Amino acid sequence: MPRKITMQITANEALSAEVRRITLTGDITAQPGQFVQVAVTAAHDPYLNRPFSVHDWRDGELTLLYRLVGRGTAILAARQPGESVTVVGPLGRGFPMGREHSAIIVAGGIGAAPLLFLLRRLQAAGKETAFLYGAQTAAALVLREQFQALATTYAESTDDGSRGRQGQVTELLQEVLLKQKADIYACGPEPMLRAVAKLAAAYQCRCYLSLEARLACGVGACLGCVVPARDGSYLRVCVDGPVFAAEEVFAP
Amino acid sequence: MMPDLTVTIGQLVLKNPVMPASGCFGYGEEYAAFYDLSQLGAIVVKGTTVEPRLGNAPVRIAETAAGILNAIGLQNPGVVAAKDRIRQLARYGTPVIVNVAGNSSSDYQRVIEILEDEPTVAAYEINISCPNVKQGGLAFGTDPEVVAELINKLRSATHRTLIVKLSPNVTDIVAVAQAAESAGADALSLINTLVGMAIDAEKRRPVLANLTGGLSGPAVKPVALRMVWQVTEAVQIPVIGMGGISCAEDAVEFLLAGASAVAIGTANFVNPTVCPEVIAGLSEYLKRHQLRSVQELIGLAKAAGKN
Ligand SMILES: Cc1cc2nc3c(=O)[nH]c(=O)nc-3n(C[C@H](O)[C@H](O)[C@H](O)COP(=O)(O)OP(=O)(O)OC[C@H]3O[C@@H](n4cnc5c(N)ncnc54)[C@H](O)[C@@H]3O)c2cc1C
Ligand SMILES: Cc1cc2nc3c(=O)[nH]c(=O)nc-3n(C[C@H](O)[C@H](O)[C@H](O)COP(=O)(O)O)c2cc1C
Ligand code: FES
Numbered sequence: 001m002p003r004k005i006t007m008q009i010t011a012n013e014a015l016s017a018e019v020r021r022i023t024l025t026g027d028i029t030a031q032p033g034q035f036v037q038v039a040v041t042a043a044h045d046p047y048l049n050r051p052f053s054v055h056d057w058r059d060g061e062l063t064l065l066y067r068l069v070g071r072g073t074a075i076l077a078a079r080q081p082g083e084s085v086t087v088v089g090p091l092g093r094g095f096p097m098g099r100e101h102s103a104i105i106v107a108g109g110i111g112a113a114p115l116l117f118l119l120r121r122l123q124a125a126g127k128e129t130a131f132l133y134g135a136q137t138a139a140a141l142v143l144r145e146q147f148q149a150l151a152t153t154y155a156e157s158t159d160d161g162s163r164g165r166q167g168q169v170t171e172l173l174q175e176v177l178l179k180q181k182a183d184i185y186a187c188g189p190e191p192m193l194r195a196v197a198k199l200a201a202a203y204q205c206r207c208y209l210s211l212e213a214r215l216a217c218g219v220g221a222c223l224g225c226v227v228p229a230r231d232g233s234y235l236r237v238c239v240d241g242p243v244f245a246a247e248e249v250f251a252p
Numbered sequence: 253m254m255p256d257l258t259v260t261i262g263q264l265v266l267k268n269p270v271m272p273a274s275g276c277f278g279y280g281e282e283y284a285a286f287y288d289l290s291q292l293g294a295i296v297v298k299g300t301t302v303e304p305r306l307g308n309a310p311v312r313i314a315e316t317a318a319g320i321l322n323a324i325g326l327q328n329p330g331v332v333a334a335k336d337r338i339r340q341l342a343r344y345g346t347p348v349i350v351n352v353a354g355n356s357s358s359d360y361q362r363v364i365e366i367l368e369d370e371p372t373v374a375a376y377e378i379n380i381s382c383p384n385v386k387q388g389g390l391a392f393g394t395d396p397e398v399v400a401e402l403i404n405k406l407r408s409a410t411h412r413t414l415i416v417k418l419s420p421n422v423t424d425i426v427a428v429a430q431a432a433e434s435a436g437a438d439a440l441s442l443i444n445t446l447v448g449m450a451i452d453a454e455k456r457r458p459v460l461a462n463l464t465g466g467l468s469g470p471a472v473k474p475v476a477l478r479m480v481w482q483v484t485e486a487v488q489i490p491v492i493g494m495g496g497i498s499c500a501e502d503a504v505e506f507l508l509a510g511a512s513a514v515a516i517g518t519a520n521f522v523n524p525t526v527c528p529e530v531i532a533g534l535s536e537y538l539k540r541h542q543l544r545s546v547q548e549l550i551g552l553a554k555a556a557g558k559n
Contacts, residue, residue: 001285004525039522044318044470044498049522088524214313216320217521219285221278223298223327224313234307234327239282 002091002219003028007062009083012076015065015142019110020077021055023063024085030057032118033094033210033243036064037218039086040075049088050076051215053114053187053242062087065113065142091218092242095208097125098183104130104176104205105151106169106196108188109140114210115187116143119150128152130176134169134192138162170195177203184208194250201252209246213237255538256545257531259293259512261490262413262438264347264374266293266513269546270503270531273494273517274299274351274377274417275324279337280344286524290344291531296515297338299353299379302362304330314450314459319469319496320518321448323462326353331363339372347374349415357402364409375412378403378437381419381444393419393444396431403435415492418442420472420479429483440483441492441515443476469518470496477509484510484551498526500533507546508553 007026014020028036037049050072056063066073079085095118103122107115112133122129131151135141136159144163148154155172156164165172170192176182177199186196187210200207213225220239227249229235235248257268271294272283279297280289289295307327314321328334334350341348350373354360360378367373380393380402392398403416416432418425420443429440445466450459476495484491493511497503498519506514519526534546543549 002524004286004523046315047318047320047469047522048315214311214315216313216322216518217276217282217524219282219524221282222276222313222322222521223278223307223324224322226307226310226312226327228309232306234310 002089005087005089006084007087009079009081009085010061011081012079016139018140019065019067019142021063021065022076022079023061024087025061026087028057028062028087028089030054030062030090030117031094032121033114034090034092035242036062036087036089036091037215038064038076039088040072046072046075048216049218051218053210054090054117055113056117065110067110088218092238093240095185095210095243097121098127098206100181100183100206102128102130102180102182104132104173104182104184106173106184106186106188106192107131107133107147108169108186108192109135111186111188111192111210112143112147113187115185116146118185119147123150130155130182132156132169132172132176134158134172134188136160168192168195170199173199177205181205186210197246197250198252200246207246208243209249210242211237211244211249212242253544255535255543256547257534258545259547261415261492261513262375264294264413266347268293268531268534269507269513270527270534271296271349271492271513271515272520272527273515274379276517276520279334280341281337283520283524287528288344289341290346291528292344292346293513293531294347294349294374295341295344296349296351296377297334298328299326299351300328300331300334300363301326301353302331302359304328304333309461311459311461314465316448316450316467317471319467319471321450321460321465321467322445323460323465325462331366335367335370338367338370342372348372349375349377351377351379351417353379357405360402360406361409364406368410373412375415376406376410377415377417377441378406379417379444381417381421393428394422396427399428400431400435403432403437407436413438415439415441417444418483419444420475421447425479426482426486429487433487433489437489439490439492440487441494442483443472443479443495446472446475468495470498472496473502477505480506480511481509485554497530498523500530500537503530503534504537504549507549508551510551510554512550
């Protein structure tokens with residue numbers, strides 16, 4: 001059940017020019033794939049809370065990974081350890097544990113944020129995991145060592161070839177799928193998610209995608225965050241998702 | 253002594269003057285995770301139409317300075333499915349107000365007909381002011397004669413409390429308010445959202461798929477206060493004031509302007525416990541000012557305004 005919680009900031013550090021990691025302590029629980037809404041300021045401008053996936057949760061510590069995008073994330077980046085921040089969460093439906101022995105996790109850029117917590121859970125459940133990490137440049141592959149150390153196998157790609165394969169992370173996915181059947185998990189830009197869903201359908205694998213939308217309430221009340229469902233209705237990203245089975249939202 | 257927070261809206265006696273605004277509280281379930289909804293003065297549910305409505309294409313929300321634009325387009329499951337969800341609210345024992353929307357007067361009548369045998373419904377709030385649907389809605393709310401005709405018809409369809417929700421997107425809100433009153437409305441609620449627009453400079457296109465949307469949140473509060481003041485000068489029936497209320501002090505301002513109760517919309521999105529916080533804050537305000545009843549506040553600023 002979500003609650004409004006006051007949390008203490010214990011760290012707020014830069015991982016790259018664009019990406020930061022904030023650690024919060026307080027009375028919250030979370031599942032991989034769930035998110036929280038952060039009240040970045042108590043003033044009315046910027047007005048809405050900002051949604052961030054749970055990057056990690058253990059020992060009463062909640063970690064978020066966030067990319068500097070605009071005013072809200074700039075304000076968050078200026079917050080100091082020792083200060084408190086109001087958070088609403090945990091929100092949304094997270095990743096299911098899947099059925100195959102093998103799991104492939106596909107991360108695109110900051111889409112890596114919710115996938116550390118998932119990776120650790122899948123490993124703990126005894127699954128064999130392949131972590132595929134794509135980004136524009138080597139510098140954007142934040143926390144690559146951490147993912148590499150945890151996953152059974154690891155591969156990476158960059159648009160400019162500055163690290164790993166030059167090209168799309170979905171090329172790496174296709175290579176892995178040629179060898180094995182697996183449950184697929186992905187978070188990243190929408191074109192990447194569509195491509196992942198296509199490959200999953202082609203190789204008849206279960207596929208779970210974490211989507212984004214402009215949220216207001218984050219709890220299912222305003223109907224602001226909808227995405228079109230395959231059946232012609234609308235689904236709310238904040239409560240029906242943010243994790244969806246690929247076939248709920250994308251045509252194969 | 254605990255101050256008395258009771259207020260009366262038509263036949264409804266509310267234990268306090270605070271309710272969520274329509275469309276900002278779904279059918280109540282979502283916020284039941286955060287607090288006991290029986291604390292609320294009333295529960296106002298989403299705009300409900302005869303048939304299910306899919307709503308507008310996304311993007312539906314744009315953040316603005318101290319507010320948001322929304323273009324939901326009255327997405328709702330239709331009155332028959334809504335009735336089941338409304339019935340679930342009976343357990344809270346607080347009056348349930350159903351926001352009724354439609355494209356024609358017979359649509360509104362039909363929604364009321366279907367809900368008349370549902371005892372959980374305490375009152376209807378007639379939404380003649382939704383800016384986000386192509387027909388009906390706003391079109392109904394701008395012409396005093398059309399409003400009078402509609403409310404006349406609905407008056408003969410129900411004995412329950414009939415609240416008419418007014419649009420701020422008019423030149424003379426007082427004329428519309430008076431038309432609703434003479435046609436038999438028991439109360440008025442205002443304001444609905446102000447039509448606005450957002451454009452993305454980088455993408456060089458409107459942010460909302462619907463192009464325009466309704467502005468709400470703290471940004472609209474001064475406009476809402478002014479309209480509540482003007483309307484309560486001109487009508488005898490009670491007014492539920494809303495528009496940008498985020499804290500008890502905001503609620504007090506609406507009461508002082510002449511509102512008998514208040515509704516809180518967009519602020520729920522930012523602070524899910526805003527409604528109980530405002531209720532507690534009202535009590536504290538009354539104690540601090542040594543007032544026994546919240547009713548003493550209603551319209552109190554008018555006297556000062558006339559000096
Ligand atoms: C369920 C969910 C989980 C998310 N998880 C993460 C995460 O773990 N790490 C991360 O860096 N980002 C994440 N995002 C995106 C993040 O919410 C936005 O980058 C952030 O809100 C930008 O705020 P801003 O004020 O800096 O940017 P601005 O562009 O100034 O924001 C303006 C408005 O647009 C909204 N907005 C802007 N970009 C996005 C976006 N991509 N998605 C949704 N709303 C947006 C903002 O919330 C705000 O309401 C997530 C989004 C969703 C919906
Ligand atoms: C997302 C959203 C949906 C709304 N839906 C409705 C609706 O269905 N019927 C209605 O009468 N008003 C609707 N409104 C208007 C609100 O009830 C309220 O009149 C307005 O937002 C001003 O109050 P606020 O500033 O406290 O939000 C909606 C407002 C928002 C933000
Ligand atoms: S953000 Fe309000 S319903 Fe999803």
